[in-house]
Amino acid sequence: MLIAQAQAVATQAQAQDAPKPIVSDNKLRIAMPAFASDPFFPADGSGDNGIDMDLARGIAAELGVEPVFDRSAVTFDGMVQKLTSGQADLAIGKLSRTLKRGRSILYSRPYAMLHQGLLANRVNLARVTQGKPPEQIIRDFSGELGVIEGSSFATYAATTFPHATIQRFAGWNTVIDAIRNGTIDLAYRDDFEIKKLMVDDPSMTVVARSITLTDKVDTIAVGVSPANPHLAAFVDLYLDLARGQQVLNTDEIIARYRQGSKA
Incomplete structure (x- = not known):
């Protein structure tokens, strides 16, 4: 009896010590505008390529979850509203950092300047x-x-x-x-x-x-739900380790755009 109780207590302690998932339901909900902004992201339904599409999928892959895109925002501020309302975990879509937005959401480090x-x-x-x-x-x-x-x-x-x-x-x-x-x-x-x-x-x-x-x-960065500081820290870690702290500039992005337009 005492052994069974001890095993139960140990199992409960292990469950409490186990790391909690950064996102729930095995899905990463990503807000992205419905319109296009090449080479960052295509219009809704028009393709899978782009700087921001690759970034979103890379973060989801490292988390081991499925990326689910919400393309209903018709403005950049609309993406921010998805975060503050709890409808999205991340906003990835050429989102500029502003002090006003920073009052209501978390930001990653910039990945483009x-x-x-x-x-x-x-x-x-x-x-x-x-x-x-x-x-x-x-x-x-x-x-x-x-x-x-x-x-x-x-x-x-x-x-x-x-x-x-x-x-x-x-x-x-x-x-x-x-x-x-x-x-x-x-x-x-x-x-x-x-x-x-x-x-x-x-x-x-x-x-x-x-x-x-x-x-x-x-400065362009990933917007993160204010309810999930762990996710914000993970995105920074991803940008540091998987992206090598790379910060794209205008000339690099224009070169990628020219290359894509010729394809």
Whole structure:
């Protein structure tokens, strides 16, 4: 009787000491936007390749669980809401780190570091600068500035360009259209997306020019549920050990994009 009780106590102690699974139900729930952002992730249902797709699957594989993608978010902030509502464990989708988002979610270390940038309508920019170098007047810019609703740049805009009139658009294509027809003077996004646009459509150089804000960075990281700090620590460990602390820059990402577009 005493032996049986001792064995039961030992078994219970072992169960209590056993490491708890980092995620439940043998699944890693990953929020990713429905739209595409090559070469990070494709549009929902259009493929399996991309920097973020590979990252998500790699983390899941090291955890020994199945990656389950939730592609219902229509904005970057929508991914964050998936985390805060408990509907996702991770948000992986070219997600910028911001202080505002950091109040409600956890972040991994950055795995990509971009510069912030501007796409300027050439005619409007010439009117604003009046022959002066754009870099001299850009921070005091008081014209029409376009951003994507629900993006980090919609948050940055008021601080970086306090005198500008901010126009919010549903998507990047509508921002580009507004630059083309001159209804806005500048578009505000990371320099990778602006350079990628010039690769895709060289005719844009006729109506627009790009400006890189070299003193402003946009760090891309994995968003993690605030309820799971162990998972956040594991993602950092994965980036350190499996990825060798690699932090991609704009030139490396553009090179991968060019390679993919030729395939």
